[in-house]
Amino acid sequence: MSAEVPPGYDPYAFEPFAVTVDLAVFTVREHVLQALLIERGEEPYAGRWALPGGFVRREESAEEAARRELAEETGLSGPNAARLHLEQLRTYSDPGRDPRMRVVSVAFAALVPDLPEPRGGGDATGACWRPVADCTGLAFDHDRILADAHERVRAKLEYTCLGTAFCPAAFTLGELQQVYETVWGVALDRPNFRRKVLASPGFVERMPNAPRRTGGRGAPAALYRAGSAATLQPPLMRPEGRTP
Amino acid sequence: MSAEVPPGYDPYAFEPFAVTVDLAVFTVREHVLQALLIERGEEPYAGRWALPGGFVRREESAEEAARRELAEETGLSGPNAARLHLEQLRTYSDPGRDPRMRVVSVAFAALVPDLPEPRGGGDATGACWRPVADCTGLAFDHDRILADAHERVRAKLEYTCLGTAFCPAAFTLGELQQVYETVWGVALDRPNFRRKVLASPGFVERMPNAPRRTGGRGAPAALYRAGSAATLQPPLMRPEGRTP
C-alpha cells in the first residue's frame, strides 16, 4: 500500500469489506421498553444474545437489507410493515469488531407498536423481546449499538412525533403518555402532557369515531391517530433536561 | 484480497464491498457558509467537483479515515485539529451510486473555523471553499450528501453548542451571532441573542483577558471561548420553526 495513492480506485487502496446491518428494534410492552434480541446459533458468540441483522446483498441498499431482515425476524409484513419507523443510526467500523474479518455494520433503530409475537424466523435460533435494561453482554459491539440507539430514541421523542410509532393505529392520549414515561423513565403530569400534545399542530388528530375504555377501569378516553407532522415545535422536553 | 470465506459465514450471503468516507466540511467565511470541494482528476466524473474523501484502509475505522482525509485535504494538524468538530452523518449504500463497483460510503460532517488557506494537498487536483448554495452538480451522490449535511448542521445549531465550532478559539458574541445568521439565513435580534446565549449554562465562558474591537468600527466587545456544555437546554430555535 503506497502512501502516494491517488483518490480513485487504485487497486492497492481498495480493501474488501463485508457490510452488514444491525437492528435495534424497540417496542413498549407492559410498561417497559423492550428490544428484540436473537440467540446466535453459530460462532463466534454462539449461544449469546445479539441484535438481529445480516449481510447486505449485492443488489440492495442497507435500508433495503434492514427492512428485509426486520421482516424475517419479526414477521412484519403487509399492513404492519407500514406502521413501522426505521431510521439509520450510524455505522460501526472499528477494525476488530468482528474477530474473524473486516466487517462494517450499518446500524438502524426501529420502532414498532406492541406486536402479537416475535418470530424466531430464518437463521436465528430464537428471538424474543427483552427489557433494554436487561440487554447486557450482547455479542460483538451490540451493547454499544443498543445504548446508542436507546439514547437516540430518547432524544428524538423530544423534538419529533416519533412517540406515536410505538402506539397502535388508534390510541388514547394516556397510552401516548405511557410511551413517553416508559422511554424517559419519568412520570409526567397528565393535564400538562395533553395540553402540550394537543397544542402541537399535526402531532395527533382525533379519530372520527366513538371513544372506548382501554385498561378496564377509568373513564373512557377519546381515540387519536398519528398526525402528519414529523417534528415538534416547540419540543416536548423531558424534565431535568438530561442528555447524558 | 483473500477469497477465503471464513467458517461460519454463509458464502452466498457474503458480498465484498469497497468502503469509503466522504466529508462535508463547512466553514463560515465572509458571512457565507462554505463547503470544501475538490476537483476530481480521474474517471468517473473527471473534472467535476466532489466532496473530499477516500477509501477506508484495512487497519483503520471510518472515523480514523475521515480524520486522515481531512488532514490531508485541509492541512489541519496539531492545534488546529483539536478545534474541529467531526461527526458521522449517515451511510450511503445505494447499489449504483458508483457506476463501476459496489461502494458504500460513510459520510461525515465537519465544522471548522475560518482557516487561513485550504490546501489542495496530496491527491486532489485542487481544493477550494465554495458557498454551499453554489455547490450543485457534484460527482456521485454528493449533492444529496451535502444537502443532508447542511440540514444536519442547521438543525444541530438549535439544540447543541456546535455554533462555537465555526469560531476561532476566542470570539465575540457578535461573531457567534453571525454564525447563526449565516447558517440559518435569518437575521436575529442582537439583545435577545446575547440574553439566550449568556443564560445557557456552559455554552460560552468569558475569557479572563481584555476586550478588543473586531471589525474595526463599533464599540469593543468582550471575548468568549467555547464552554464545556455539549447540548443546549432549552434550545435556541430558529425563527419560523422550519424544518423542511
Next chain:
DNA sequence: TCCTTTATAGTCAATTCGACTATAAAGGAG
C-alpha cells in the same frame, strides 16, 4: 354503595420570549 382509577377542563403564578428603547464606545468623513 363506596373507592380507586382515568379522562378532561380549568386556574394561577413564575418564567421565557419577542419586540423595543436607551446608552456608551469605537472609527470614518468632512
Next chain:
DNA sequence: CTCCTTTATAGTCGAATTGACTATAAAGGA
C-alpha cells in the same frame, strides 16, 4: 474636532408558555 454610522451592552414590557395544582365526571371492582 465634530457629526455620523456602527457595534456592544443594559434594560423594559406585554404576550405566550410552563409547571404545579384543583376540580369534576365517568368508568370498574370490592
